[in-house]
Amino acid sequence: MTLLTLESVSRTYGEVKALDGVDLTVAAGELVAVMGPSGSGKSTLLNLAGGLDRPSSGTVAVAGEDLARVRDLAALRRRSVGYVFQELNLIHSLTAVENVMLPRELDGVAARQARQEALAVLDEVGLREQAEAFPDELSGGQRQRVAIARALVGERRLVLADEPTGALDTATGDEILTLLRARADAGAAVLLVTHEPRYAAWADRVIFLRDGRIVDASLLESAR
Amino acid sequence: MSIRHGLLALLSRGPRYGYQLRAEFEACTGATWPLNIGQVYTTLSRAERDGLVEPGETDEQGRVVYRITEAGRAEVGRWFGTPVAPSDRPRDELVIKLAMAVAAHPDALSVIQAQRTATMRTMQELTRAKRQADGDLAHRLVLDSMIFHAEAELRWLDHCEKGLS
Structure with missing residues (x-):
């Protein structure tokens, strides 16, 4: 099942063509990495995929819904799309579990259920013990795992990750x-933007962008 | 790559038959460098000639157990104590090819792009192998080494591309 479809998507900012006629699909169970030099359109692609920006032309569909026709885009984003950014955007006055349950509460889920869901996903990322810790009490790698838990909570099936490894060491x-890969293997569609080849190599498919166009794609033999 | 030193290192843990040496070598390196049993026996007989190993008893199937000598132990110690010099590595065909592409190919960029895709695919395969190689530290570290090499190659290709544009 295709969870993300981009069809001839272009995005221009004034004179600058950030994306130029990009076609891309990401299916459930698939991890796709996007690589390319800075300014090649990687982040623009991710923002369009998550409905954070709108294409100048072409269509973007998430789980079969054309984003241009969705009335409540914010609700669709909360329900279906999880984001992991390099800037973690964790709220420092909230504990790990409170950070993770926040999007569910915004979506109208009762606090008790939101908390249970948050604890379950913190367990999945190996942070059950740190659920009541504040972000400042966690290591960089642990904070990033909280941010990932927040992106995964509520069974969101499209996960968008923009340089999620930031300045972490290679083991972290x-x-x-490993977490993103496991999520894909469990049936999510994961789109990962990275400039690090070693992390792109976890993907089933690696797409190279240059000047807003897909110049090549490397497909792992017999991927899944 | 020194098969001789690898086998001596394994023998320094205790006497072994040729087939055992082959299996242990491949377990450590994750079958990255498959050995045939002929290579193992050729290497052992040369090491015996040089006084680094000596044959022991023969079992009922005619297989000979080998043990390391003092000279062999000293040789292993020397090997581990000596860093590998760049000149010990073979010439890099890719470097030569890209230098030629920049000098003589009408579209060097396409050569770079094709190589990048191929190297990325190699890296995807290595990463998958690493995911499946949980448990065996020696094997995982061998794969890590190959991943780091592929990564360096990709970085260098990016660097080449920037130089061209």
Whole structure:
């Protein structure tokens, strides 16, 4: 099942063509990595995929819904799309579990259920013990795992990750990719933007962008 | 790559038959460098000639157990104590090919791109193998080494591309 579809998507900012006629699909169970030099359109692609930005032309569909026709885009984003950014955007006055349950509460889920869901996903990322810790009490790698838990909570099936390994060391970065890979293997569609080849290599498919166009794609033989 | 030193290192843990040495070598390196049993026996007989190993008893199937000598132990110690020099590595065909592409190919960028895709695919395969190789530290570290090499190659290709544009 295809969870993300981009069809001839272009995005221009004034004179600058950030994306130029990109076609891309990501299916359930698939981890796709996007690589390319800075300014090649990687982040623009991710923002369009998550409905954070709108294409100048072309269509973007999430779980079969054309984003241009969705009335409540914010609700669709909360329900179906999880984001992991390099800037973690954790709220420092909230504990790990409170950070993770926040999107569910915003979506109208009762606090008790939101908390249970949050604890379950913290367990999945190996942070059950740290659920009541504040972000400042956690290591960089643990904070990033909280941010990932927040992106995964509520069974969101499209996960968008923009440089999620940031400045983490390679062993911690590998842990982050292990989590994203496991989520894909469990049936999510994961789109990962990275400039680090070693993390892109966890993907089933690696797409190279240059000047807003897909110049090549490397497909792992017999991927899944 | 030194098969001789690898086998001596394994023998320093105790006497072994040739087939055992082959199995242990491949377990450590994750079958990255498959050995055939002929290579093992050729290497052992040369090491015996050089006084580094000596044959012991023969079992009922005619297989000979080998043990390391003092000279062999000293040789292993020397090997571990000596860093590998860059000149010990073979010439890198990719470096030569890209240098030639930049000098003589009308579209060097396409050569770079094709190589990048191929190297990325190699890296995807290595990463998958690493995911499946949980448990065996020696094997995982061998794969890590190959991943780091592929990563360096990709970085260098990016660097080449920037130089061209």
